Each structure stands twice: as C-alpha cells, then as structure tokens.
Amino acid sequence: MYRTLAALSISTALALSGASFAVDYSDDIRKNDYKWMTFNVMQSIDNKIPFGFQDDTYFEMEFGGRSGWLDVYGYLDVFDLFNSSNSDRNKPEGGGPEDFADNFFFKFAPRLSIDGMTGKDLSFGPVQELYISTVTNVGDQALFEHYIGIGSDIQVPWFGKMGLNTYARYVRENFGAENEGEWDGYMVSTNWFKPWYTLDSGHFVTYQGYLDYKFGASKISDGINRTTTAVEWFNGIYYHMPQWAFGYGLKYYHNMALFKDGGFAGDTTGFGHYLSVNYKF
Template identity: 65%
Template sequence: MRKIFSTLLVLLSLSTSAFAATITDGDIHKGDYKWFQFNIMQSIDNKIPFQNQQDTYFEMEFGGRSGIVDLYGYLDVFDVFDSSKSDRHDGDNFFFKFSPRFSLDYMTGSDLSFGPVQELYIATLFNVGDRDLFEQYIGIGSDIQVPWLGKLGANLMARHVRENYDAGDEGTWNGYILTTNWFKPFVNFENQTFITWQGYLDYKFGADKIADDVDRTNWSLEWFNGIYWHSKRYAVGYGLKYYQNMALFKSGGIAGETSGFGHYLAVTYKF
C-alpha cells in the first residue's frame, strides 16, 4: 500500500511539474485549444420543474482555452421539431449556460499548484432561461488531478439572483454552488474511437432567503453520468441524471416532481 501511495504522489508531482513548465516559458497561449459541437438530445422523465420531462431539443455546445481564459458553455433550444407531444411545446424556448474561468496562475505569472491541484481560477457562471431566470455566480475554481479519472474541474461560487420566477430572493446574493465535471476515456479501439464516462455534479446550498416559501428549498442537486462512444466527428451516448429539488423547488409542490432519475439520449456532430 505504501508503494502504491508513493507511486501516486510521483505521478501527481510529474503532472504539476509539466503544468508549471507551460507558465514559466512566457507563452501562455502554447496550450490553447477549442472545440464546438451540435447535439440532438432526447430527455425522458427528467425532473425539470412544472412537468417539463419529455422533449427533443437542439444543443450547441462549446469550450476551449485561450491564454488566461478557460471556457465552457451551451445553448439549448427546446422543442426543436415543433411537436405537440413535447412538454416544452409553446413554452420556454431556450436555456443558456456560460462558464468562463480566469487562470490565477497565468494572471500572476506564478505556479499556484499544490498536491493534486494543478491550477487555480477565478470562476464565473451564468444560467439564463427564456423567461424569468438569470443567475450569476462567482468564486474560486480549480483543476484537480485524480488517480485514474484524470483532470476533475471543481468550482465553489456564490450565487447572485437577477431573476428567479418571482422568488423572494430576486436582486440578492443567496446561496452557493459547488460544481464538478469530468471526461474519462476508459475503452480505446484500434480505429481511434473510444468510450468515455463523462458527467458533472452541481450542488446548490445555503439559499436561505427563500426558505419561508413552502414550495421552495434552500438546496438542490443535479448529478449526470454519461456513457458515450466517440469518433473524430460523431458521438452517441446515454446519460442517467439524478435530481433532488431541481432548481430549488421542493418535490411534490407547485412545480411537480423535482426529485428522482431522468434519462438522456444524445447524437453529436463535432466541428
């Protein structure tokens, strides 16, 4: 066991040393990259408030790195086939998530890594809904090297509410969010395709300014686990998502069932 632990420490130190080299040679753009893809998604029994469970929607997803900026985001366009069978039919049209992070290592010109933590960021997040939803977050972020899993993104941010479906916390700072995300190829084929375990966990907590509303709660959880097959241009996958008090609505109240499991099917084209 001691030998295994020592080996892990060596691997972690090598990974942080390799990162340190990229910020001490003066070229912060050496590791720049970008990606962009279109997804057709089918949601089944998901726990979006007000019975928005079944829908076929279009998703434009993107991300990358440019100097100090690490970026992820997506735009969902609901009921993309204009189907009367969709729970989103004649309802909300879109949801937008935008999450730029700004490297403290690159801005300070210093290697701030320690142990398994490879890099530190000022983390931000924006959640924007079609009608009456606009959340802003800011805090601290990191990339953490985890044995076997690889790089795990983790962020802890404070929540500011501009719009929240007329909840009592609009216009205030109310609560926090802890987010994680990962992308782990675990099966590789000779034709350069591979299978991944990818997902995220978002935990909101401490939203006490709406605790007196019997239909709302001060915490929520979303945990997505996807198994995807990837080629250079395409991906196909299935995701199982666990919800608890989705969007800070208590399950069984005016918003309907907001806790439990939902399912997602995805077909992707990569640019």
C-alpha cells in the same frame, strides 16, 4: 439546467484528462490553447425539470476552449426542436401566458486562470491550477443568475484531470421571486471526462459527467415549495468517433432548481434519461 460535456474531440479529451503536473506559463501563455464546438440533438426522457417539462427533443450548441489565461465552457439549448405535440415544451393551443414554456436556456462559464494572470505556479498537492470561476444562467422567461467564486483543476486517481469550483450565487431574475437582486446561496460543482476504452480504429468510449450541489439558499420564505439545497448529478457513457459521438446519460435530481419535490413545481427528485447524437467541429 442542461449540460452534457457530450462530444469533445480527441485532442480536447486529452487536454481535459491532463497530465499529472501543473500547467506551465513561464515561456508561452498560448501553448495550452485549444477550442472545440459541437452540435447536439438531445432527447430527454422522464426529466425532473420543475413544472412537468420531462420529455423533449431539443437542439444544443456546446462549446469550449482555452485562450491564454481564459478558460471557457458554454452551451445554448433550443427546446422543442421539431415543434412536436408530444414534447412537454410544446405551446398548448389556446393556452394562456402561464402555459408557455421556455424556448431556450443558455449557460456561459468562463474561468480566469490565476496562474496564467500572475505568471506563477500556484499548484499544490492534487491541485494543478487555480481560477476565478464564474457561471451565468439565462432562460427566456425571467431567469437570470450569476455565480462567482474560486475554481481549480485537480488530479484524481483514475479520473485524471477534473474541474472543482465553489461559487456564491447572485439572483438577478427569478420569475419574480423575493430573492431577486440578492446574493442567495452557494454551489459546489465538479466535472469529468474519462476516456476508459480505446478501439484499434481510434474510436473511444468515455465516462463523462458533472455534479452540482447547491446549498444555503435561504432568502425565499416559502418553505413548503422551496428548499435550501439541490443536487444535479449527470453520468454519461459516450462512444466517440472523429466527427460524431453517441451517448446515453443517467441524471439524478434532488429538488431540481431549489423547488421542493412534490410541491407546486411537481416532481423534482428522481432519475431522468438522455440520449444524444453529436456532431463535432
């Protein structure tokens, strides 16, 4: 649901922007290793999460890194950080079970480098490296889904190094929907982190974000409220300091989480806004 790529260190930014050559594992599989972690306070405004969860202040722990042939990204969001009555995630007084919002959302996205595991340079054209890519999404109210497929790091003009992954989707839990226990749909995703202006102080400004396109989800028969395609497109401008980052993100949703806009899930298409303060470790 949420992902910001919000507060990478300068060394990680350089690792993500990358040089225009393939990763070399021939002499030392560990020489490309790095790691990072941030604590983020996020404010969502006019979000398009299904069932009206538009505005909330929440905490996010975000992490990533590389260890040999294992590339990892993930985050944990804990909602309604200040137990505020103004949050759409706040539990209503006297509400029934149907009124209780999720308390957290967890994404874990390890990728296994095929180049690293085989010791071979599999780069070609703009493709620097190939992966077996996975994603697991977990919510605390019966959401549990897995994605697995082929991933890559590619070189793109101006952007530099970007991730590009294609997955098949397996639905483990989906609030009791009929596609639970089924392979249902696919996702193509990309992400980027582009430092585009650096100050004399070493502080820098980035354009960073991601695009997820889901399609082919056809095993729920409710065509009035469900859809087979969905889009999430996050565009963030962040100001990075050595240990802090401050950002604004504009996110476009189309049928968020495969719920049709205007159906029983409410408003799931349109633009939302994010403000963030990030502390880097």
